[in-house]
Amino acid sequence: MTDQNTTQNTDDAKGLPVKANERPKHGPGRQMGPGHGMGGTGEKAANFGVSARRLIRNLRPQRAAIITAIVLGTLSVALAVVGPKILGLATDKMLEGIIGMQFPATATKEQLIQGAEAQGNTEFADLLRNLDFIPGQGIDFGAIGTILLIVLGLYVVSFAFSYIQGWILNGAVQRTIYDMRQRVAAKLDRLPLSYYDRQPRGEVLSRVTNDIDNVSQTLQQTLSQLLNSLLMVIGVLIMMFWISPTLALVALLSIPVAMVITAVIGKRSQKLFAQNWKSTGELNAHIEEAFTGHALVKVFGRQKEVEAEFAKRNEELYKAGFGAQFISGIIMPLMFFVGNLNYVVIAVIGGLRVATGQMNIGDVQAFIQYSRQFTQPLTQVASMANLMQSGVASAERVFELLDAEEMTGLVPERAPRGTSGHDEGRSEGLGGPSSSPARKLAGDAQGPGRIAFEHVDFSYSPDKPLIHDLSLVAEPDQTVAIVGPTGAGKTTLVNLIMRFYDLDGGRITIDGVDIASLPRGEVRQNIGMVLQDTWLFGGTIWDNIAYGRPDATPDEIIEAARATFVDRFVHSLPDGYDTVIDEEGSNVSAGEKQLITIARAFLADPALLILDEATSSVDTRTELLLQHAMAALRTGRTSFVIAHRLSTIRDADLILVMEDGSIVEKGNHEELIAAEGAYYDLYQSQFAAAIEE
Structure with missing residues (x-):
């Protein structure tokens, strides 16, 4: 999307920019132009437990699906854990058949056991006692086949x-x-423009895209596996205690060892994962800044500085990513290693118990x-530790965005359709419905439009007041020009009329209605705006003009284009x-x-x-033509015009x-x-020569 101009119903996310020298100078994290370093964004140390629990709470609306999944998972695990026992x-x-083949059919099981005991081979006698074999009878392959089919069916289901x-x-x-x-x-x-003033654009984009995608991948790849792993541990423990409580207690010794290993390593790697995603956001911010200012970088020959800054950010990301993945890996x-030790201990103890007749070999x-x-x-849980920590670190960055201080206002905005509007019980939409219907402005294209500033105070930074006790009135149908030096x-x-920022004191009224008592959308739907910095989206010229009023007819769009002289140059383009x-x-x-932006307005x-x-960007001849077009545009409505070329506002009413x-x-030109x-x-300064010192 290009750097483009806002017309009607402007979102704050794309709102009116503040002139650079009117903005407060921010500390670390503020963009300083292509090639300049960008400081930290104030990211706090990752808190895995709190962020993980909050991420899980976001699954609450899906509790029915999750409960169903738990039931299905329990059935799946139950069938899976019964399989080895039946196997x-x-x-x-098979062992009974092999043993039975070794003895004549004339002997009985009791005789064979007594014979083994008479020879002093008590361990073999205990083994025979635990087997249900028939002397002289071989392997019953039919019975074994039936058992295998049952196990196969269990695993399929x-x-x-x-x-x-x-x-x-x-x-x-x-x-x-x-x-x-x-x-x-x-x-x-809902975020105020001051938030975007403080945050590099690439950093915000990284949170909205990279971090949410990473959270999605983490939940996608770990939630099902974690649930199955938990159910599997419970099911297997039940079966292990059923078969042999002694061996089950031996197996349980590996759990505290695993927990200690995971906790110690996870604590170290979580900080690195948080730094990894912070570095990703900073690198994205630098790339976005350098790319959008590519022409400026070329003009001033700052390619080496930009490349050096990129290399520095890239190196920081490499170190954080390598450290996080290596340690968690x-x-x-x-x-x-712990599992193999556990396996060896169980095999040795189990073999001894079989030899003594305390357990069957099966x-x-x-x-x-x-x-x-x-x-x-x-x-598996340990192998997912790096993925989970990375996802929780990204979730924490998303939650920081969701928890950022919002614009203040007496009346909540309307929630967009399709959103749940809740995050842990708190509204996360554009706000719930008002307790009373939102009031609309009295003015319209033919009616009133009285704008009044009443003792307005405002500052971007508390220690640097900008506007103090300002009062003015713009009467209906008046054209009010605002001039003055930069800053x-x-x-x-x-900005204050559009409610891009909230006042520190006083109030602004339109037709006697305090704009702070109205949802911002109600205020802005009555305001059209054309800025010095053009705002056009990736689309056709027709679509960009129609953006001003989507329900406009083709004839109305053509009329607007002709009135603003867009029609004159459009026909010289190959596709019109x-x-x-x-x-x-x-x-x-x-x-x-x-x-085009003027046509849209x-x-x-x-x-x-x-x-x-x-x-400001048109030639002198076109500007003269546009003055007539905008004079017609201003007819019947209150207009505010900011201008540096004073010749363009000589006919302003105020x-x-x-x-x-x-x-x-204040007054008219004369x-x-x-x-x-x-x-x-x-x-007079516009016609004077340059000042010489």
């Missing part, structure tokens, strides 16, 4: 339940992320399988009105882009019009001269010239 029966049947569970959980995760994106988009509209090998085989199934979930507060004045404005807006000139036909150096946030003179005050000096 152990097949092993016992278990897989089906697991597949359905994964499908349900994935849907719940995607709906949760969809809701999170909706809340973030709504939050961006140690967890899985260590868990494998039960030992099943228990060894369970020990693998027991350590496998723990290993006097001209653009700030219209269907010409697509490219990403940088380079296929039309700066003046042509400004004409013309089509909107607002009750109040704001023109901020609207003709001219306000501002210095240091205060109105030092009155102010005759007074030979500040306006007279400004007017």
Whole structure:
């Protein structure tokens, strides 16, 4: 999207920029132009537990799906953990057949046991006692086949339940992320312009795109696996205690060891993951800044500085990413090591218990399988530790955005359709419905439009007041021009009318209604704006003009284009009105882009019009033509015009001269010239030669 101009119903996220020297100078984190370093964004140390719990609470609206997934997961795990126990029966049947083949059919089981005991081979006697064999009878392959078919059926049904569970959980995760994106988009509209003044644009974009995508991937890849791992551990523990409480207690010894390993390593890696995503945001901010200011970088020959800054940011990201992945990656090998030790201990003890006749070999085989199934979930959780920590670090950055201080206002904004509007019980939409219907402005294109500033105080920074006790009245149908030196507060004045910023004191009324008592949308839908910096989106010229009033007819769009002289240059383009404005807006000139934005405001036909150096990019001849067009546009509505070229506002009904946030003179052109005050000096300076010291 190009750097473009706002017309009607402007969002704060794309709102009126404050002139650089009117803005407060911010500390670290403020963009300083291509090639300059960008400090930290004030990111606090990651708090894994708090952020993880908050992320889980975001899944509450999907509780029905999650409960269903838990039930399916429980059934799947139950069938899966029963399998080894039943499979152990097949092993016992095979061993019984092998033992039975070794003895004549004339002997009985009791005789064979007594014979072994008479020879002093008590361990073999205990083994025979625990086996249900028949002397002289071989392996019963039919019984073994039946057991194997039963196990196969259990595993197939278990897989089906697991597949359905994964499908349900994935849907719940995607709906949760969809809701999170909706809340973030709504939050961006509610944030004051001061937030965007402090935050590099690339940093904000990184939180909205990279971090949310990372949270999505984390939940997608870990939620189902974590749930299954937890259920698997519970199910396996039940089966292990059923088979042998002694061996189960031995297996449990690996849990505290695994927890200590995960906690120690995870605590170190979490800070690195937080730094990793912070560095990602800073690198994105630098790239976005250098790319948008590419021409400026070339003009001033600052490529080396930009490249050096990129290399520095890239190196910081490399170190943070490498450290986070390396340290968290140690967890899985260590868990494998602990699991293997546990496996060896269980195999030795189980073998001894079989030899002494305390367990069947099938039960030992099943228990060894369970020990693998027991350590496998723990290993899987450990292997996901880096992914979970990365996702929680990203979630924390998203939550910081959602928790940022919003614009204040007495009446909440309306919530957009399709959003849940809740985050842990707090409204996250554009606000709930008002207790009473929102009042609309009395003025319209033909009616009143009285704007009054009553003892207004405002500052961007508390220690640097800009506007103090300012009062003025713009009568209906008046054209009010605001002039003054750079940094006097001209653009700030219209910022306050649009409620891009809230007042420190006093109030602003339109037709007697305090704009602070109205939703911002109600205020702005009556205001049209054309800025010095053009705002065009990637689309056709026709679409950019129609943006001012989407329900306009083709004839009305053509009429607006002709009135603002867009029609004159459009026909020289190969595709006419269907010409697509490219990403940088380079296929039309700066003046042509400004004409399009004026046509958009013309089509909107607002009750109040704001023109901020609207003709600064057009040639002198076109400017004269546009003066006539804008004179027609201003007819029947109150207009505020900010201008540096005083010749363009000579016919204004009221001219306000501002210095240091205060109105030092007001009147029409003739009155102010005759007074030979500040306006007279400004007017004469336009025709004077350069000052020589």
